[in-house]
Amino acid sequence: MNVILLDDRDFTDTGTVRLSGRRVQHLNQVLACAPGDELAVGRVNGKLGRATVTKISARSAELADVVLDGDPPPPLPLSLVLALPRPVVMNRLLAAVTSLGVKRIFLVHSRRVEKSYWQSPVLAPENIDQQLRLGLEQAVDTVLPEVRMSKRFKPFVEDELPGLIKNGPAWLAHPGDGVSVPERTGPSAMLIIGPEGGFIPYEVERFDELGVSRLSLGPRILRVETAVHVAVAKVGGLFK
Amino acid sequence: MNVILLDDRDFTDTGTVRLSGRRVQHLNQVLACAPGDELAVGRVNGKLGRATVTKISARSAELADVVLDGDPPPPLPLSLVLALPRPVVMNRLLAAVTSLGVKRIFLVHSRRVEKSYWQSPVLAPENIDQQLRLGLEQAVDTVLPEVRMSKRFKPFVEDELPGLIKNGPAWLAHPGDGVSVPERTGPSAMLIIGPEGGFIPYEVERFDELGVSRLSLGPRILRVETAVHVAVAKVGGLFK
Numbered sequence: 190m191n192v193i194l195l196d197d198r199d200f201t202d203t204g205t206v207r208l209s210g211r212r213v214q215h216l217n218q219v220l221a222c223a224p225g226d227e228l229a230v231g232r233v234n235g236k237l238g239r240a241t242v243t244k245i246s247a248r249s250a251e252l253a254d255v256v257l258d259g260d261p262p263p264p265l266p267l268s269l270v271l272a273l274p275r276p277v278v279m280n281r282l283l284a285a286v287t288s289l290g291v292k293r294i295f296l297v298h299s300r301r302v303e304k305s306y307w308q309s310p311v312l313a314p315e316n317i318d319q320q321l322r323l324g325l326e327q328a329v330d331t332v333l334p335e336v337r338m339s340k341r342f343k344p345f346v347e348d349e350l351p352g353l354i355k356n357g358p359a360w361l362a363h364p365g366d367g368v369s370v371p372e373r374t375g376p377s378a379m380l381i382i383g384p385e386g387g388f389i390p391y392e393v394e395r396f397d398e399l400g401v402s403r404l405s406l407g408p409r410i411l412r413v414e415t416a417v418h419v420a421v422a423k424v425g426g427l428f429k
Numbered sequence: 430m431n432v433i434l435l436d437d438r439d440f441t442d443t444g445t446v447r448l449s450g451r452r453v454q455h456l457n458q459v460l461a462c463a464p465g466d467e468l469a470v471g472r473v474n475g476k477l478g479r480a481t482v483t484k485i486s487a488r489s490a491e492l493a494d495v496v497l498d499g500d501p502p503p504p505l506p507l508s509l510v511l512a513l514p515r516p517v518v519m520n521r522l523l524a525a526v527t528s529l530g531v532k533r534i535f536l537v538h539s540r541r542v543e544k545s546y547w548q549s550p551v552l553a554p555e556n557i558d559q560q561l562r563l564g565l566e567q568a569v570d571t572v573l574p575e576v577r578m579s580k581r582f583k584p585f586v587e588d589e590l591p592g593l594i595k596n597g598p599a600w601l602a603h604p605g606d607g608v609s610v611p612e613r614t615g616p617s618a619m620l621i622i623g624p625e626g627g628f629i630p631y632e633v634e635r636f637d638e639l640g641v642s643r644l645s646l647g648p649r650i651l652r653v654e655t656a657v658h659v660a661v662a663k664v665g666g667l668f669k
Contacts, residue, residue: 191650262647262648262649263648285652285654285655288649288650288651288652288655289649289651289655289659290647290648290649327650327651327652328649328650328651329649329650330649369666370666407502407529407530407665408502408503408530409502409528409529409530409568409569409570410528410567410568410569411528411529411567411568412525412528412567414525415525415528415529415658418655418658418659419529419658419661419662421659422658422659422662422663423662423666425647426609426610426663
């Protein structure tokens with residue numbers, strides 16, 4: 190937790206802040222905070238800044254002198270379409286891609302996604318929110334990504350994807366041929382990554398029809414988790 | 430397991446192969462192999478090819494017609510110096526960086542590495558070997574990386590590192606300033622990544638004295654696991 194995220198509901202009428210739960214645990218157990226200590230804080234979807242601890246107990250804390258005057262780092266203009274990974278990987282990836290600055294994540298079905306994954310508690314809104322916050326707290330960012338889910342492949346690809354990729358290039362990271370070093374050809378990009386085992390040929394053809402390009406991640410077959418990191422680094426690197 | 434790795438000891442005098450353990454489980458449970466099936470195989474530190482299943486039971490399998498005629502993918506000419514991460518992360522990273530083609534991994538101590546990490550069973554040779562094999566099996570590669578450990582920072586940096594970086598550039602991925610897009614200036618490269626919290630100033634100065642450059646991974650603070658992936662993708666991408 191490199192920044193303490195503050196929600197609107199944490200602010201009192203007088204502009205001080207009351208914290209509870211996980212953040213107070215962190216203040217006590219990791220930072221060993223005492224009254225008078227200054228903290229790095231950020232308002233969710235707002236500015237970064239600092240605040241001073243005025244009271245702290247095992248269960249709650251109060252902050253005053255909240256100054257929010259810094260911009261969060263610029264968002265990575267990269268959206269991610271991800272065939273729903275298995276839950277434990279999904280959980281890590283939500284926090285990881287958030288820490289990398291991705292602000293739009295689309296979780297979609299694919300033939301090789303096990304249907305049971307869609308029942309996982311990992312997909313509960315509270316857990317998704319928690320993982321995104323872990324990513325922001327790590328990265329010192331404030332802007333929560335948007336996560337959307339499509340439990341059916343075809344409606345997503347036919348009805349949603351065309352609109353999502355009209356303002357920039359879209360790449361499918363797929364084993365086999367493809368460009369190794371992508372070029373920046375628009376203000377934003379879309380990155381599409383399949384399940385373990387890859388999208389089936391029918392699915393790949395649907396992407397081809399929409400003009401999605403192929404991105405090569407090298408001569409080796411990578412796990413989804415590794416592939417997502419490498420692909421985001423490659424395509425995200427274009428916008429630095 | 431996208432390839433079955435064969436060790437010298439698996440070969441019989443007549444050139445057939447006897448398998449047991451984890452690989453037989455995979456043949457039974459994932460591939461549902463039967464006699465006559467052809468498998469993708471690779472000889473550890475040797476060639477890739479195929480073989481035919483001749484016998485299979487719950488506990489052992491025999492392969493014949495072993496043809497090893499393909500080269501493994503070229504190694505990534507990138508060595509990695511990693512401040513020893515916490516064990517669970519270390520385990521995942523060994524397999525992940527192996528799957529990316531890294532062939533030399535140096536695990537070193539740093540002030541912010543908890544000393545207890547050096548006692549972890551994750552560092553037992555059998556476990557390291559297992560993680561490296563998981564990475565090779567994923568990536569369809571045969572060449573086992575070399576993993577070396579230095580439980581003391583100063584002797585590593587003073588006695589070993591200078592020789593390791595004399596044939597190419599070395600980059601330290603460190604929060605703050607640094608080049609965002611590295612240039613290829615030699616046939617191989619060295620990438621150095623600190624612990625959670627980063628190398629301490631004394632340690633950073635030792636790298637500076639050796640002419641190690643700073644690599645920026647962007648404006649956000651990343652977890653070690655994320656940082657390793659992104660940095661390997663950035664620097665490794667130079668050799669594609």
